[in-house]
Amino acid sequence: MPAQSVNGIEIHYDLTGGGPRTCLFVHGSGGSTMSWIRQLQGLADTTRVVALDLPGHGQSGGEGCSQIEDYVRLVRAFAETAQLGKVVLGGHSMGGAVAQAFALAHPERLDGLILVGTGARLRVLPKIFELLRSDYPEGVRFINGRAFSSSTAQALKDAARARSLETRSHVTIGDYTACNGFDVMERLGALRIPTLVIGGEDDQLTPPKYARYLARTIPGAVLVMVEQAGHYVHLEQPEVVNQAIRAFLATLAAR
Ligand code: COA
Numbered sequence: 001m002p003a004q005s006v007n008g009i010e011i012h013y014d015l016t017g018g019g020p021r022t023c024l025f026v027h028g029s030g031g032s033t034m035s036w037i038r039q040l041q042g043l044a045d046t047t048r049v050v051a052l053d054l055p056g057h058g059q060s061g062g063e064g065c066s067q068i069e070d071y072v073r074l075v076r077a078f079a080e081t082a083q084l085g086k087v088v089l090g091g092h093s094m095g096g097a098v099a100q101a102f103a104l105a106h107p108e109r110l111d112g113l114i115l116v117g118t119g120a121r122l123r124v125l126p127k128i129f130e131l132l133r134s135d136y137p138e139g140v141r142f143i144n145g146r147a148f149s150s151s152t153a154q155a156l157k158d159a160a161r162a163r164s165l166e167t168r169s170h171v172t173i174g175d176y177t178a179c180n181g182f183d184v185m186e187r188l189g190a191l192r193i194p195t196l197v198i199g200g201e202d203d204q205l206t207p208p209k210y211a212r213y214l215a216r217t218i219p220g221a222v223l224v225m226v227e228q229a230g231h232y233v234h235l236e237q238p239e240v241v242n243q244a245i246r247a248f249l250a251t252l253a254a255r
Pocket residue numbers: 093094118119120121122123124125126128179204205206207209210211213214
């Protein structure tokens with residue numbers, strides 16, 4: 001996996017595909033580029049796809065953050081250093097919070113926004129913090145047990161759980177702290193960026209009402225709700241999600 005030094009931190013990223021347009025994807029709490037593996041593989045024939053490991057995550061150096069704005073600064077510096085130009089910024093869960101905050105702060109740097117399994121406000125159940133602090137594997141198990149549709153294959157859930165356990169506990173706790181402090185419900189109406197919102201009908205962590213709120217509040221946003229999918233909709237139903245992204249990118253090309 002290539003790496004880029006960003007503000008003195010080695011940031012690892014995956015890159016597939018090519019072409020004039022770039023989709024830059026940001027993972028969620030305790031995650032890594034692996035969260036976007038099906039988009040890195042499945043969209044490479046359509047666009048350049050980049051997914052990064054946030055600091056302290058995956059193969060990147062440094063430490064995680066506990067505020068969304070700090071991740072926004074890092075993503076902005078990464079896009080600049082890697083000379084990505086204007087991007088379509090996609091984010092899952094906490095990554096979706098980063099994408100929304102980025103869009104509010106730096107709209108001129110974006111061609112579009114893709115919000116997957118996320119919300120305009122991401123309060124976290126106190127029990128998640130309690131378990132992550134007292135018994136990290138149990139906390140990961142609790143979250144994982146609510147992160148997928150009941151129709152999703154057990155192997156996918158097990159793989160996601162194993163990956164989450166590789167992230168150090170304080171990094172994951174920092175991510176959930178960042179989520180808990182995130183709230184742009186009153187600000188999203190000001191966005192003027194083409195936006196695609198994708199939600200899983202069975203999502204218990206960022207329920208369907210969160211996706212519907214985003215689509216209702218961001219002017220012109222397109223909503224795609226996916227059946228038999230939970231919080232990891234982009235891993236659970238990758239073909240449906242990739243088709244929605246393709247269609248969205250085509251509308252951008254036609255502008
Ligand atoms: N989009 C739309 N509506 C939202 C929202 C969002 N992102 N976040 C909160 N709301 C709504 C709630 O549904 C609630 O509406 P209601 O009064 O009609 O029921 C209202 O705003 C107040 O919400 P909130 O202050 O967050 O408190 P809550 O009483 O809904 O419960 C939690 C807090 C933590 C129990 C709840 O947010 C939850 O279940 N979250 C999902 C589980 C979790 O921890 N996910 C991890 C996210 S990273």
